[in-house]
Amino acid sequence: MDDRIREHAETLVDWSARVDAGDDVVVSVGEGAHELGVAVAEELGERDANMLATYASGEMSRAYLRAHGGEFEDDPAYERALYEEADSVLLLSGSRNTAAAADVPGDRRQARSRARQGIREARLATDWVSTVHPTRAMAQQAGMSYEAYQAFVYDAVLRDWAALADEMARLKELLDDGEEVRIRNEGTDLTMRIDGRTAVNSAASVAYDSHNLPSGEVFTAPYATAGYVTFDVPQTVRGTRVEDVRLTFEEGEVTDYEAARGESVVEEILDTDEGARRLGELGVGMNRGIDRVTDNLLFDEKMGGTVHLALGRAYDANLPEGEAGNDSAVHVDLITDMRGESTLEVDGEVLQRDGVFRWEDGFDGD
Amino acid sequence: MDDRIREHAETLVDWSARVDAGDDVVVSVGEGAHELGVAVAEELGERDANMLATYASGEMSRAYLRAHGGEFEDDPAYERALYEEADSVLLLSGSRNTAAAADVPGDRRQARSRARQGIREARLATDWVSTVHPTRAMAQQAGMSYEAYQAFVYDAVLRDWAALADEMARLKELLDDGEEVRIRNEGTDLTMRIDGRTAVNSAASVAYDSHNLPSGEVFTAPYATAGYVTFDVPQTVRGTRVEDVRLTFEEGEVTDYEAARGESVVEEILDTDEGARRLGELGVGMNRGIDRVTDNLLFDEKMGGTVHLALGRAYDANLPEGEAGNDSAVHVDLITDMRGESTLEVDGEVLQRDGVFRWEDGFDGD
Numbered sequence: 001m002d003d004r005i006r007e008h009a010e011t012l013v014d015w016s017a018r019v020d021a022g023d024d025v026v027v028s029v030g031e032g033a034h035e036l037g038v039a040v041a042e043e044l045g046e047r048d049a050n051m052l053a054t055y056a057s058g059e060m061s062r063a064y065l066r067a068h069g070g071e072f073e074d075d076p077a078y079e080r081a082l083y084e085e086a087d088s089v090l091l092l093s094g095s096r097n098t099a100a101a102a103d104v105p106g107d108r109r110q111a112r113s114r115a116r117q118g119i120r121e122a123r124l125a126t127d128w129v130s131t132v133h134p135t136r137a138m139a140q141q142a143g144m145s146y147e148a149y150q151a152f153v154y155d156a157v158l159r160d161w162a163a164l165a166d167e168m169a170r171l172k173e174l175l176d177d178g179e180e181v182r183i184r185n186e187g188t189d190l191t192m193r194i195d196g197r198t199a200v201n202s203a204a205s206v207a208y209d210s211h212n213l214p215s216g217e218v219f220t221a222p223y224a225t226a227g228y229v230t231f232d233v234p235q236t237v238r239g240t241r242v243e244d245v246r247l248t249f250e251e252g253e254v255t256d257y258e259a260a261r262g263e264s265v266v267e268e269i270l271d272t273d274e275g276a277r278r279l280g281e282l283g284v285g286m287n288r289g290i291d292r293v294t295d296n297l298l299f300d301e302k303m304g305g306t307v308h309l310a311l312g313r314a315y316d317a318n319l320p321e322g323e324a325g326n327d328s329a330v331h332v333d334l335i336t337d338m339r340g341e342s343t344l345e346v347d348g349e350v351l352q353r354d355g356v357f358r359w360e361d362g363f364d365g366d
Numbered sequence: 367m368d369d370r371i372r373e374h375a376e377t378l379v380d381w382s383a384r385v386d387a388g389d390d391v392v393v394s395v396g397e398g399a400h401e402l403g404v405a406v407a408e409e410l411g412e413r414d415a416n417m418l419a420t421y422a423s424g425e426m427s428r429a430y431l432r433a434h435g436g437e438f439e440d441d442p443a444y445e446r447a448l449y450e451e452a453d454s455v456l457l458l459s460g461s462r463n464t465a466a467a468a469d470v471p472g473d474r475r476q477a478r479s480r481a482r483q484g485i486r487e488a489r490l491a492t493d494w495v496s497t498v499h500p501t502r503a504m505a506q507q508a509g510m511s512y513e514a515y516q517a518f519v520y521d522a523v524l525r526d527w528a529a530l531a532d533e534m535a536r537l538k539e540l541l542d543d544g545e546e547v548r549i550r551n552e553g554t555d556l557t558m559r560i561d562g563r564t565a566v567n568s569a570a571s572v573a574y575d576s577h578n579l580p581s582g583e584v585f586t587a588p589y590a591t592a593g594y595v596t597f598d599v600p601q602t603v604r605g606t607r608v609e610d611v612r613l614t615f616e617e618g619e620v621t622d623y624e625a626a627r628g629e630s631v632v633e634e635i636l637d638t639d640e641g642a643r644r645l646g647e648l649g650v651g652m653n654r655g656i657d658r659v660t661d662n663l664l665f666d667e668k669m670g671g672t673v674h675l676a677l678g679r680a681y682d683a684n685l686p687e688g689e690a691g692n693d694s695a696v697h698v699d700l701i702t703d704m705r706g707e708s709t710l711e712v713d714g715e716v717l718q719r720d721g722v723f724r725w726e727d728g729f730d731g732d
Contacts, residue, residue, distance in 0.1 A: 024444040029421045034397070041426040045433030050442040055395045055421035060407040067411030076416040078390040078451035085444035 187230025216287025553596025582653025
């Protein structure tokens with residue numbers, strides 16, 4: 001086995017999920033993530049944790065959803081019980097065909113998603129971590145050779161996470177003290193409130209309320225969004241290519257939308273429920289190890305010099321204890337590139353200009 | 367997709383598991399059983415059943431077990447909850463390497479098996495069905511080409527199960543009315559009591575208390591076994607080749623054992639617990655569609671003209687309501703071929719001679 005796969009598994013189980021002896025761990029293995037599954041199984045065995053492997057197959061989901069009548073039972077008891085009793089959930093994605101479910105009707109998918117809100121909440125209440133095992137399909141989606149893609153993934157995953165966490169603590173402090181964020185670039189002039197919200201230092205560990213490996217972003221839950229934004233980083237959303245999505249907000253809600261490509265997917269998302277038309281997340285990418293767009297959200301949204309916004313559900317970690325944030329069955333991240341002419345301001349003070357933070361070399365203070 | 371895979375999935379979900387709308391179904395997908403998993407997902411969707419896929423990976427199990435310290439927690443709560451809430455469990459085996467776990471220490475495996483008795487019982491209390499998707503590794507183990515092996519498997523699986531069920535009802539009646547069974551062939555002269563026990567007409571459907579697809583056997587739970595038996599059908603047990611196992615019984619318990627090959631595995635099984643030294647099952651193969659040994663228990667034990675005996679746990683279906691049969695963490699089937707000079711007698715009456723039943727053409731009544 002490639003040593004990098006073992007290191008990946010060790011980082012996931014130790015740094016990210018903080019698995020202890022006796023923990024009840026669900027390992028969700030994607031169709032192409034078998035090798036990482038084996039390495040994770042070894043790590044869990046070494047820690048005397050308990051293991052149950054689930055199979056996350058795009059082809060099985062597609063076949064099931066297409067054949068189903070469309071009236072889904074709310075939160076089937078057996079799956080809910082599994083996640084309610086679990087301590088950790090490790091999601092190892094690894095697609096063999098990133099378009100495997102592209103021909104599933106959107107309303108079918110939405111209906112199932114709505115029916116599984118309790119299961120989703122139970123899973124999010126565990127020490128869950130999502131990561132990715134590099135596959136040929138994902139290399140293809142990134143327009144990269146398999147070998148180069150593997151190097152890309154492991155560069156992003158096998159980092160000095162403790163050092164990056166310290167660096168990100170700076171931005172978290174600035175956002176926690178701030179009241180209003182303003183983002184401007186070529187197609188964007190957007191303001192949103194963040195007062196009363198707590199930013200998360202997303203250092204790829206549940207100890208930081210951070211659930212993605214790789215990570216490297218600071219995010220909070222904005223509200224009262226106003227203005228317009230263009231998401232100029234191309235993405236594949238639900239199997240469909242989406243480009244240059246432009247959203248207009250008034251009083252926190254999307255009032256207009258268009259897209260150069262994939263507009264129907266945007267419409268489908270916005271129509272899921274009421275909360276899908278409001279933002280659940282503002283995230284600032286800080287992982288300088290990720291230096292190119294690969295059409296995989298887990299990486300793209302962490303790229304240093306980008307900002308992303310999510311339509312839909314907000315994370316509890318950003319909210320005051322007991323306060324409910326934006327609620328929705330979806331959480332869909334869209335990304336805008338700040339590495340051209342841009343500013344990111346908090347209460348009128350420029351924190352980042354043209355993709356460079358004020359504490360980084362090359363920051364233009366004027 | 368091969369039409370036979372779709373027919374297999376339909377037989378499994380309809381005839382075997384009798385899945386209804388709203389049922390909570392666990393689908394356990396082996397490393398090489400993906401295609402059948404997709405076909406089963408479609409069938410479950412068509413019936414508006416719920417689906418949760420688990421991943422049964424020999425390589426993950428091996429890595430986990432080898433790394434583990436050896437003190438396993440009893441029945442981890444999350445897995446137990448899953449099976450306690452499930453209605454059906456469909457086990458799709460499909461190995462990519464039938465020796466994948468051959469280097470796991472036997473005591474490690476035994477310890478885990480002992481710690482999972484509650485989970486096992488919860489799973490056995492569902493409408494569970496075990497079946498097999500033909501893989502190249504299994505073709506290799508059978509010494510067959512892939513194409514020929516696929517034909518073999520589907521011949522055994524895609525049968526007129528209703529008609530076979532009627533034929534097997536005959537033998538069930540004879541065993542239910544009988545008190546003592548005697549089996550004789552070249553290396554065997556064994557008697558066992560069966561009075562008070564109920565034979566199961568194993569017609570590959572939960573409606574018949576039958577949990578294997580293919581099936582085609584009638585089995586009961588014997589006791590007070592005495593004599594000797596030679597299992598002359600070679601098998602791979604726990605990844606190890608086992609040949610010509612000879613067991614001697616006194617008062618229901620194994621008092622002596624030897625094997626031409628794989629004796630250490632036999633010892634390991636017998637040492638699991640007290641119940642592992644007694645029989646949990648006497649089974650009579652009646653599937654004439656299976657006409658050759660392929661070193662896969664699911665098929666070999668159903669072959670017309672063979673008899674198998676299992677060390678370990680008895681099935682509740684064979685026992686009077688409320689009565690506990692032989693209890694053990696293991697249930698290991700071993701097979702003897704009756705197609706040479708042999709007799710199978712119940713209370714002194716010959717039901718089968720030289721592998722031919724009394725109601726079949728060619729039966730020698732003398």
